[in-house]
Amino acid sequence: MELLLVLLVGIFYSAGIFLMLRRSMVKLLLGLLLLGNGANILIFLMGGLTKGKPPIIGEHDKQFTDVYADPVPQALILTAIVISFALTAFAIILLKKVYATTGSEDLDSLNIQDLDI
């Protein structure tokens, strides 16, 4: 299971970076999304995978007696998801607005103003 997630994180990061380097706006957006999701899975993985052991103390116990799943990474991921949701929503609107004003989806056509010094 760990190995699968490691591979998935690698694929997400590489695909994300690759898509960000393309000229199309939509691919840029998808790249950002993939990178964000890759980071989330990475945190999940780094917290250690423990199956079927929720971090809840049983009714008759005073303390944890067994290995339990770490709840902190999940809290972190939840926060990160909410944040990336907001950022992505903003980025989509921005890209749509730029497409509406410039009429082009090619990121290279945006650099006209950089030519003047």
Place this chain on the structure above:
Amino acid sequence: MITNFILAPILVHLITAVLLLFFWQKVQAQKVISTIGNSIAFLLCVRLFFTTQEEGFLILQTGGWKAPFGITFVSDSFSSIMVLLTAIVSLAVGVYSSAALNVSRIKYGYFFIFHFLIMGLLGAFLAGDIFNLYVWFEVVIISSFVLMTLGGGKMQMEAGIKYVTMNMLASTVFLTAIGILYGITGTLNMADLSLKIAENTHTGLVSVTALLFFVGFGIKSAVFPLYFWLPSSYHTPPSAIAAIFSGLLTKMGIYAMIRVFTLIFQPDDFIRNTFIVIAIMTMITGALGAINKRSLRRLISYLIVCHIGYLIAGIGIYTELAMVGVIFYLIHDVIVKSNLLMITGVIQKIRETIDITRLGGLGKEYPKLSFIISIALFSLVGIPPLSGFWPKIQFLGESIKAGQYILFGAFIFASFITLFVVAKAWTEVFWKPSPKPITEEIDHFASLNFWRKFKLVAPITALSLVSLYIGLNADGVYELTQKTAHELMNPSAYIDAVLNHKINR
């Protein structure tokens, strides 16, 4: 000292922002509320600064959870300096923007977002938990995205794409670094991380994580290979927004970098050399970029990049005296850069352009204003009694002592180019006669009423006076930075304060 007071300035900005929502589209009310909120927050920040200087550390464990488990807010000497600088700049820019921005931007929530941005900055400076720092970073960047693109035309939108993309990438790298760090240590509290990393034996993994942090913060603070987004986006928003961005946002990256590389990681030779090489490249590329720029705002954007190099170099040398230089320069840079950007706004108001070849004759027409502007410009260069001079001496001395002669050369080169660029801008804008006759229509500044003129010029004057004060009272500021640098380089006091405090129940 355990106190809830730490959160007061953050809460004031939050409450102001929420209040502003109730006055949507009411421009006059928004201006008044924003100024009042800013002033109250300013007073609270000043009090936070002085209390911290007296008490040593102010700490808040939210919800009464003990340190490594709960979220901690810490105000040490360095944080409190940054908080004070944020307060000064936000008050100045807040007043300035109430006169400089057009009505439609204010109608569509400029002040609302502005207060969220400042809230995020204050939170980032006071956070004692690395993930909390990340969340504050996100609060700041999403507010800055909105400010960057607010009411903009084509140019601002296009610049917005670069800005948004690079910042989102930086956040992802930062988040990745946090994830790996959590995997290595199992904690997020910065004081606890410091202890855990020191015990850790996986030096390779720790170094990689450290460099990931460096890349993440490096993109945000625009260091050498990652700076391209800054000069191609900072000249597009209005001057008030650019002033906040250039004064505080890039410095937030530097703040985080200093915090992470003094408290959590003790940089080894490899990382320090990386810092120094990158610093040299940043200084040189920034300086060379600034030489041939005709637009004042783009020129200043490149100077921002160049001077980020100074700060990185100081961190790279990593001695206590170099850190004194870094903090001193940071104080100076925040004030001067925001001031310069506001000045370009006033110049644009006077002449409708900030292209230096088309400007001229301002010295004769506005002698008093020119004098105030000259203080800001020449303290950027570091003419002796002004504020930029003292940290530069520190940098030069330390780079010689550390045997970094190339770095020494780069410092001299970058300072020289800064002098050249500023002198050129000064002669072109203020001394040479105006290339075209000045008519009533061009000068939008003279026709303003006194109150609006005051709101434009007073913040610039105030920040110039602060620069002058830093320069003339260099002794006092030096003492403060020395104490701060000592605290940063010997983090055990910080760690003790955070981890060993009894919780007041």
